[in-house]
Amino acid sequence: MGPDPSFHRRAAALFADALDQADPEAFLDGACDDDALRAEVRELLDAHATAGDALTPPEAGGLADALVGRGVGPWQVDAVLGEGGMGAVYRAHRVDGAYRREVALKMLQPGVPGAAVLRRFLAERDVLARLEHPGIARLYDAGVDAEGRPFLAMELVPGAQITAWAETASVEDRLDVFVQVCDAVAFAHQNLVVHRDLKPSNLLVTEGGGRPRAVVLDFGIAKLLDAPDAETTRTGAGPLTPAYAAPEQVRGESVTTATDVYALGVVLYELLSGRRPYDVTGASPTELERTLMTQPARPSAVVAERAHARRLRGDLDTVVLKAMAAEPERRYPTASALADDLRRHLAGEPVAARLPTTRYRVTRFVRRHRVGVGVAAAAVALLAVVVAAYTLRLRAERDRAEARFAIAREAARAMIYDVHDAVAGLPGATPARAVLVDRAQAYLDELSAQAADDPALRIDLAGAYRRVGDVEGSPISNNLGRTADARASYLRGLGLIRGLPPDLPDSLAAAAASTEGQLWKGLGVVVAHTATPDSALAHLRRAIDAYARAVRLAPDDLDHRVDLAAGHVNLGDYLGHPYFPNAERPDAALVQYARARALIESVPEPERSLYALRIDGITYEREGNLHRSRGDLDAAVAPLRRSNELRQLIAARPDADADAIRDAGIGTEALGLLAIERGRFGEAERSLLAAQTVYQRLADADPKSANARQTLAFGHLNLARLYGDPDGPDLGRPAEARRHAAEGARIFRALAEADPDNDRLQSLADDAETTRDRIR
Structure with missing residues (x-):
């Protein structure tokens, strides 16, 4: 019989630990004094060194x-x-x-x-x-x-390696897919994750759904499994793939985001030219480092086809070589910066990697507007003749028609954006909001028939549908409880956004992206309450993508950044917060809340709007209540106190609206629920009653708002559990407990009956009646 199983387990464990060492032999000298065991580990290491892919x-x-x-x-x-x-x-x-x-x-x-x-x-x-x-x-x-x-x-991921896919793709399509790769890597870097092994085998392209989609695989998984592919070597810094490794990686120095930027440059070189920048087959570490410190040939210089070489010459050569600079400080500072330069190139704009000479900028302009520049002189001469003949006769008619159209459009915009937003936060405004938005929608429907090719008008109309949907049935805002109608409105708005041309000016594209994000968010929230949280997550992620696009297009507009923060809060809620129908992933929810806070903190304090402060307070409350629900009371204290401080300050402001006042009640209520968990029942009662006073006032002022009544119902049930829950604190006040439980159940049942498509309300009504029935 051979060695017992424990021998093999000890050998496997030593082998795994030896792989983490810069000098496995020295490690074995100190860790293994059994000759047979050492021989077994040595054999495993030898086999590992010659392992295949x-x-x-x-x-x-x-x-x-x-x-x-x-x-x-x-x-x-x-x-x-x-x-x-x-x-x-x-x-x-x-x-x-x-x-x-x-x-x-x-x-x-x-x-x-x-x-x-x-x-x-x-x-x-x-x-x-x-x-x-x-x-x-x-x-x-x-x-x-x-x-x-x-x-x-x-x-x-069903797809092909990016280099194999690129063999039949145009240069523009290759760049578009590569920009997607850069965006994914940049997202990882923002989350403090460095890939360290970017190469074609870890980059797949799938063609499903129309536009090719790039997917990055194996963030550390190859290293994790310790079965490097045929091109992978180990150095003092760990496993690496020589053909895609940066010089500092080969030297065993610290691996940073700049290391990934270098690997992206190598992949882009191969993607554009069809070959790698260096042949490092069989090179020793010293030879490899020496090779990587030399600048490779320009991609255009290694391409045989002249037309293809001309396409790469200039901007693309410069972009690739900047990404592959031997010194990290000379590369693009981030993967996003590399992606942005490629986007500029695709748009015909000057790239940051090249010196901004006048000649270069003029050349870029001419290329972007080649047809216009080519016919400009002839067009001016022709127009001089034609315009002289018709201007006087048409100008008056055109001006009158445009004036009528502009007046009607501005009236609709004022109703949807100015008047609606001015009354939206007032107590009792839900019916008025419904009338305003419905009337404005009718105007815009008529206007859209006259200007189907007007992108700005389409964005206005999509924004109107978003507001209609919110009023009809958004479960997280004051609404009429018509979730099916809300879903239809959000989808109509998204249809208008999808019909926009791709070459909008940045300001208009940013407005479209922001509106798209709001529509996806609205749809995701409704789906979470009427279907399943899992099915809603994709919509909420699309909202985040759209908000992020708005931030990139209009970086100086701080509201877009706050929208993105709110998007992360929404995704966190439905990933794993107990107050929402969720996918039971609380750790993932906490990650989203942390991202939201980081975005808010990136806005200078003097420039934070009421909206930004509200999102900040909401984020702290979500984190605190999530910690409390998991039994981690110590972790819940600080964020809940901070949330309440922020919310009380906001509610005291002269511009505070009904949502801000409701938030203040929720902040107080959260501290009351935490006090229950800590056995401080007198403090809990004071907090819950103070919150309930706020909720009752808002519900009385706006009785048509399903959200206001739902919040009030939750307040009743919290008091019922405090006063007489058999499994809770049970303060021995059954009459008060029964009164609050019955009122909470009544409100939830009425809401559920008014909105039969909302599964969440049906469940809440059933739970409330169960609470009512068990309190005796």
């Missing part, structure tokens, strides 16, 4: 094949996609009936996980949970199977 198709009968057909948590393994020395990737599908989905399931091999490997695996899970972006393969699930092996269920 971690994701090449495995040979039949390998260790990974044993899991095919078996269950791993809620997943069933269907096939092996790839296998390496330490782990494997499988195609799997969901089998517990919760929903249908195919995933790429990543697992460690049986018996492999040493402490270091397991730590890296769990760290990778936490990193991926934070990287929620359409350009990054998503983490859907993580857990441990019946035999104690951790697994990650990732998005299964």
Whole structure:
């Protein structure tokens, strides 16, 4: 018989730890005094050094094949996609009936996980949970199977490696897809994650849904599984791929976001020219570093086809070489800066990588307006003749028609934006808002028939549909409780935005993106309450993407930044906050709230609007209540106190509206609920009664608002639980408990009956009646 299983487990653990060391031999000298064990580990290290690609198709009968057909948590393994020395990737599908989905399931091999490997695996899970972006393969699930092996269920991306896809794509399409890659990498950098191994095998392009979509894979997963591909080497800084490694990475220096920018430059070089900038096959670390410190040939110089070389010459040569600069400080400072320069190139604008000479800028202008410049002289001469003949006769008629149109349009805009927004925050304004927006909508419907090709008018009309939807049935604002109508209005607005031309001026494009974000947010919130939180998350992520686009297009407009912060709060609510129908992912919710706060803090304090301050207060309250609901009372104290301080200050301002006053009540109520958990019942009663006074006043002033009545109902139920919940504090005041419980149940049932499409209200009504019935 061979060595016992514990021998192999100890060897696997030592092997995994040795891989983390700059000098594995020195590590083994101090960590292993068993000759047989050391020989086993040495054999594993030798095999690892000559291992093939971690994701090449495995040979039949390998260790990974044993899991095919078996269950791993809620997943069933269907096939092996790839296998390496330490782990494997499988195609799997969901089998517990919760929903249908195919995933790429990543697992460690049986018996492999040493402490270091397991730590890296769990760290990778936490990193991926934070990287929620359409350009990054998503983490859907993580857990441990019946035999104690951790697994990650990732998005299964059907696509081709970016360089293979590019073989039949135009230069413009290649750049468009590469910009998507840069945006995804920039998002990771904003979340303090550096990829460290960007290369074509980790960049896939999928053609589903029309426009090609780039997806970045394996944020650390190749390193995590410790089965580097055939081009991967280990240095003192860890595993790297020589053909895409930056000079500082080869030297074993600190890896930063600049390292990823360099790798992006190499990928772009290969994407545009069809070849790599250097041939480093078999190079030693010293030779590799020496090679990378020399500037490669320009991409246009290595392309045989003359037309293609001309397309790359100039801007694209300069952009690629700047990204690949040997010194990190000479590269683009961020992946976003690289993407922005490529966007400028695609738009025919001067790129930042080139010196802004007058000749260069004029050349760019001429290229952008080639047709106009080419016919300008002839057009001027012709127009002089034509205009002279018709100007006098047409000017009066045109001016009268345009004046009538402008007056009607401004009247509609004033009703939708100025008058509506002025009364929206007033108590009792819900019916008035409905009339205003419906009347303005009728005007805009008529106007749109006369100006279907007017982008600004289409954006106005889309904004009107958003406001109509909010008044009709947005569950998080004062509304009439008609969620089905709200959903239809949001979809109509989105249809108008999708019909806009792609070449709008930045200011108009920013307005369109902001309106699009508001429409996706409204749709996502309604879907979360009428369908499932999971189905709403995609809409809420689209809202964030649209808000972020508005920020890029109009960086000086601070409201766009606050909109983006609010978008992150909305996504966090439906990811994992107990006050909302949610996907039970509280850690992911906390990440979204942190992003929202960072955005608010990026706005200088003197320039923070009432809206920005409200979002800041909401963010603190969400974090605090989430900590409280999870039993972490110490972590809940500071954010709830800060939220209440902010909200009371805002409510005391002369420009405070009904929403701000309601927020102040919620801030007080949150401290009351925390006091219950801490056993401070007198303090809890004072806070809950103060909040209820605010809620009652707002509901009395605006009885048509479903949101105001829902907030009041929650207040009644909180008091009922304080006074007489058999499983709670039960202060021994059953009559008061029954009164509050009955009133809360009555309000929720009336709301549910008025809005039968709102599953959330049906559930709240049932829960409220259960609370009422159990208090005796």
